[in-house]
Amino acid sequence: MLELRNLTVKKDGKSIVKNVNLHxxxxxxxxxxxxxxxxKTTLAQAIxxxxxxKGNIFFEGKNIDSLSVWERAxxxxxxxxxxxxxxxxxxxxxYLILSAKEKSMENVKLAIKTVGIPYSILxxxxxxxxxxxxxxRVELAAVLLMNPKLAILDEPDxxxxxxxxxxxxxxxxxxxxxxxxxxxxxxxxxxANVGDKATILCEGKVAITxxxxxxxNMFKYSPCPLKR
Amino acid sequence: xxxxxxxxxxxLVKYYExxxxxxxxxxSDNYASIVINGNHVLAKNSTKGIVIExxxxxxxxxxxxxxxxxxxxxxxxHLCFGMLPREGKQIIRSEIIAEEGSSVKxxxxxxxxxxxxxxxxxxxxxxxxxxxxVEYEETHFHGKSGGVRVIPTTFARVEEGGEYxxxxxxxxxxxxxxxxxxxxxxxxCAQSMLISxxxxxxxxxxxxxxxxxxxxxxxxxxxxxxxxxxxRAKSEVVGKTIGMAAYARGHVDCTEIIMDEARxxxxxxxxxxxxxxxxxxxxxxxxxxxxxxLTLMTRGLTQEEAIDVIVSGLLK
Ligand SMILES: Nc1ncnc2c1ncn2[C@@H]1O[C@H](COP(=O)(O)OP(=O)(O)OP(=O)(O)O)[C@@H](O)[C@H]1O
Ligand SMILES: [Mg+2]
Numbered sequence: 097m098l099e100l101r102n103l104t105v106k107k108d109g110k111s112i113v114k115n116v117n118l119h120x121x122x123x124x125x126x127x128x129x130x131x132x133x134x135x136k137t138t139l140a141q142a143i144x145x146x147x148x149x150k151g152n153i154f155f156e157g158k159n160i161d162s163l164s165v166w167e168r169a170x171x172x173x174x175x176x177x178x179x180x181x182x183x184x185x186x187x188x189x190x191y192l193i194l195s196a197k198e199k200s201m202e203n204v205k206l207a208i209k210t211v212g213i214p215y216s217i218l219x220x221x222x223x224x225x226x227x228x229x230x231x232x233r234v235e236l237a238a239v240l241l242m243n244p245k246l247a248i249l250d251e252p253d254x255x256x257x258x259x260x261x262x263x264x265x266x267x268x269x270x271x272x273x274x275x276x277x278x279x280x281x282x283x284x285x286x287x288a289n290v291g292d293k294a295t296i297l298c299e300g301k302v303a304i305t306x307x308x309x310x311x312x313n314m315f316k317y318s319p320c321p322l323k324r
Numbered sequence: 325x326x327x328x329x330x331x332x333x334x335x336l337v338k339y340y341e342x343x344x345x346x347x348x349x350x351x352s353d354n355y356a357s358i359v360i361n362g363n364h365v366l367a368k369n370s371t372k373g374i375v376i377e378x379x380x381x382x383x384x385x386x387x388x389x390x391x392x393x394x395x396x397x398x399x400x401x402h403l404c405f406g407m408l409p410r411e412g413k414q415i416i417r418s419e420i421i422a423e424e425g426s427s428v429k430x431x432x433x434x435x436x437x438x439x440x441x442x443x444x445x446x447x448x449x450x451x452x453x454x455x456x457x458v459e460y461e462e463t464h465f466h467g468k469s470g471g472v473r474v475i476p477t478t479f480a481r482v483e484e485g486g487e488y489x490x491x492x493x494x495x496x497x498x499x500x501x502x503x504x505x506x507x508x509x510x511x512x513c514a515q516s517m518l519i520s521x522x523x524x525x526x527x528x529x530x531x532x533x534x535x536x537x538x539x540x541x542x543x544x545x546x547x548x549x550x551x552x553x554x555x556r557a558k559s560e561v562v563g564k565t566i567g568m569a570a571y572a573r574g575h576v577d578c579t580e581i582i583m584d585e586a587r588x589x590x591x592x593x594x595x596x597x598x599x600x601x602x603x604x605x606x607x608x609x610x611x612x613x614x615x616x617x618l619t620l621m622t623r624g625l626t627q628e629e630a631i632d633v634i635v636s637g638l639l640k
Contacts (some may be wrong), residue, residue, distance in 0.1 A: 144622055169624035181615040184579070185637030194633065195623045242623060 097122040097277050098143070098246055102151035105135075105142045105300075112138045113149070114300040120246070120293075125268055125278045127291035127308060129315045135300040136281045137178055140248045143279070144168060144175040155246070172245030176252060178281075180235045182223050188234055189218040196241035207237040210270065212263045228255040236267055247271055248279045253287045265290045288312055298322045332408070333359060333366040336435065340404045343465035343496075345433045349402045357402040360385050362414055374401060374428065384415030384445075391456070393423040401428060405444070406435035410471075413443045420450045420458065422486075427457040434464045439500070440471035450480035450488060452514075457487040464494040470526050472500035479507050482514040484540065491519040495639050499528040499557070506533070512540030512569070521550045521639040524557030524586070535564040535593075538572035538601065549578040552635040553586035564593040567601025574603035581612055581635060 098120040105113035113135045120126045130136050142149045145165040153160050160168055183191065192204045208218065211233040220226065222234065232255060239247050252264050261284070268278050268290050282288055294311035296303040298320040304311055314321065336359065337347045349355040350367060356374040359367040363384045370376045373395025379386045391397065407414050422428060436442050452458050466472040482488045492504060499522055508516045518534045530553075536545030547563035565574025576592035592605035612631055620630035 146618055165618060165621040166624055166626050166630075169622050174624075175622045177615070177619060181613065181619045183616055183634065183637050185640035186633065194620075194625065238623065 097124070097156060098279070099154040100143070100151065101154070103139070103142065103153065104150040105138050105147050107138065107147070112300050113142060115151070116297075116300075116302050118295060118302065118305065120277050120279060122245075122277055123272055123275045124293060125272055125280060125291045127288045127294040127311075128279060128281045128297060129288065129294060129311065129319075130297035131319050134297045134320065136297055137250055138300075139297065140175060140250050140279065140281060143248060144173060169242075173248070174239055174242050174244040174246070175248040176232075176235045176239050176250060178250040178254065180231050182226070182231065184221065184223055186222050187218070188220055188222055188226075191222055191234070192218075192238055192241055195238035197243045203241060207240045210240060210263075210267055211237045212260055213237070229257060229260070232256055233260070236264065240267055240271065243274065244271075244276055246277045246279065248281075250281045251283065252280070253282055253284050261286055285312065285316075296321070329364065329366055332361050332364065335408055336361050336366065336404065336406050339406065339408070339435045339437045339465065340433055343433055343435055344463060345404060345431075346402065349399070350404065355399045355402055356389075356397070357404070358387055359404045360406070360416065362407050362409070362412060371397075373397060373426070381415065381417065383413045384417070386417045388419045389421070391420075391422040391426040391428045393453075394425040395423075395428075396426065397428040400431045403430060403432035404435070405432065405446075407442055407444070408438060410438050411441040413445075415445045415447070418446070418448045420448065420460075422450075422452050422456040422458045424453040425455050426453065429459040430461065432460065432462040434462060434474070436472045437465065437467045439467050440469050442471060443473045444475070446474075446476040448476070448478040450478060452480065452482040452486040452488045454483045455485040456483075458489070460488075460490040462490070462492050464492070466494065466497045466500050468497055470498035470500045470528055472498075473503075474500065475503045477505040480516070481509045482511060482516060484511045485513045486511070487515050489517045489519075492522070493520075493639075494522045495636070498526060499524045499530055501528070502530045502532075504532040504534065507535050507537070508545065509537045509539055510543035510545060513542045514540060515543065516545045517548065518546070519548045519550075522559075523552045523554075523635065523639060524559060525554040526557065527555075528553075528557040530557070530559040532560075533562045533564075535566070536574060538565060538567045538574050538603075539569060540572070541569045542571045543569065544573040546574070547576045549580070549590070550638050551580040551588065552583075552638060553580065553588060554583045555586060556584070557586045559588045561588070561590045562593060563590075563605070564595075565603045567594075567596040567598060567603045569598050570600035572598065572601040572603075574601075576603075576605040576607070578607040579638065580609045581638060582609060583611060583631070
């Protein structure tokens with residue numbers, strides 16, 4: 097479904113992601129682990145087409161290197177930012193409608209119920225009036241409504257209360273049940289348990305990739321095994 | 325109505341509807357209204373609590389609108405000012421007097437759909453009595469050529485406990501040349517909010533000077549400006565609140581998005597002449613926010629579509 101070959105991303109002349117090879121299968125939840133600054137966000141955004149990179153990205157067998165962000169989105173790839181943007185004058189409901197593949201209020205209502213936000217928030221602006229956690233839930237609802245083939249979720253659980261952990265994993269499992277793939281970036285062990293496979297990124301390089309429990313245990317023992 | 329006036333009226337109302345006006349309200353006895361094309365008053369309607377008088381002046385019309393003491397208007401007053409020809413000059417002098425305890429909302433549309441050389445001058449005086457409330461919402465539609473010069477000036481005085489809110493909106497068509505000059509004086513416990521939301525393109529030029537004088541204790545005022553400029557459009561905005569009494573609160577808030585070769589200048593001015601007054605400001609000018617743009621593009625919107633969503637949100 098998604099294949100990264102020798103992906104290298106430079107920012108201001110400095111390599112942040114180095115020679116990454118990675119495979120995510122259809123319907124797979126793949127957890128990306130790594131300490132702060134290890135390059136997870138940079139890698140996620142490069143897949144989305146936000147940063148230029150060296151190497152190749154294949155999606156459903158097709159090379160997508162020359163495609164822009166929105167062209168990748170229309171192929172079925174989307175990303176939820178670690179810190180989602182706020183928009184003056186744009187109502188939550190209008191934002192969700194423009195994100196939705198099937199544009200109906202019914203779907204929108206269903207999505208906000210799934211992510212656990214009250215109906216009244218639909219009529220609020222996506223401005224400073226929403227709390228950080230609410231904003232992240234709105235983003236998750238938008239991703240859900242896109243019905244993507246690959247959802248890249250950059251720390252959907254950070255800044256969201258513990259109670260809603262189960263909600264977020266429900267959302268991820270729901271996408272999986274629709275045969276969507278999820279690339280999940282998280283620092284939380286509980287959250288990582290929804291994964292099938294996992295990869296540790298360490299100073300921009302893949303330290304290990306494989307079955308979730310194995311990788312998770314390794315991460316606990318040595319979060320950046322390549323570091324000397 | 326004689327035939328010619330009827331025709332003129334129908335033509336104007338067609339554009340009025342297209343720019344979002346409610347034409348049913350113009351003919352209903354439940355709504356106070358005025359319809360002016362050039363210097364012709366095509367229709368006017370007073371209601372029980374709202375008395376409208378008009379008089380022809382050179383190149384325009386004088387209108388006096390009185391809201392009687394204690395009258396709380398259930399329906400908004402509809403105003404439709406326009407000029408259908410391509411060239412000409414229109415002067416509207418208006419006086420709005422809201423007597424003590426009254427409340428009213430105005431919905432005004434200014435329509436110049438075919439303008440290539442039109443000058444529209446609006447000189448308003450607004451008196452808001454004690455504990456009275458006036459809302460004035462003005463939407464402009466200038467057509468596509470940019471050949472309109474709009475010069476609105478307002479002097480408003482708000483007495484104790486009164487409220488005056490005004491908004492100037494231009495969100496479709498060209499701006500042309502706009503030069504806004506509003507001045508509001510607030511007595512104690514009075515409040516005011518001045519909002520302008522304008523987009524510009526081509527060679528459009530937009531100037532706005534909006535000042536609120538917080539003269540009475542506990543008065544409060546906000547000047548809020550939102551602009552989106554493309555191509556070679558230019559703007560110059562001065563928003564001002566002056567705190568002159570104890571516990572007066574003022575705030576100036578200006579956000580502008582500029583694209584292409586557009587240029588914007590914003591000067592928020594805050595002044596306090598009393599140690600217990602407090603006035604604040606924020607101003608931001610820049611291109612479309614990158615994060616907002618990327619977020620919408622990850623949802624599958626093209627860059628152009630994403631800019632439209634962001635700009636119309638800002639001007640909403
Ligand atoms: N414009 C830039 N120029 C140079 N270095 C940068 C730039 N932007 C980010 N970096 C560096 O790239 C590294 C990786 O950042 P990234 O945000 O991808 O990490 P992350 O794994 O997502 O971290 P976190 O867990 O804190 O979210 C960091 O060391 C950061 O300082
Ligand atoms: Mg990150």
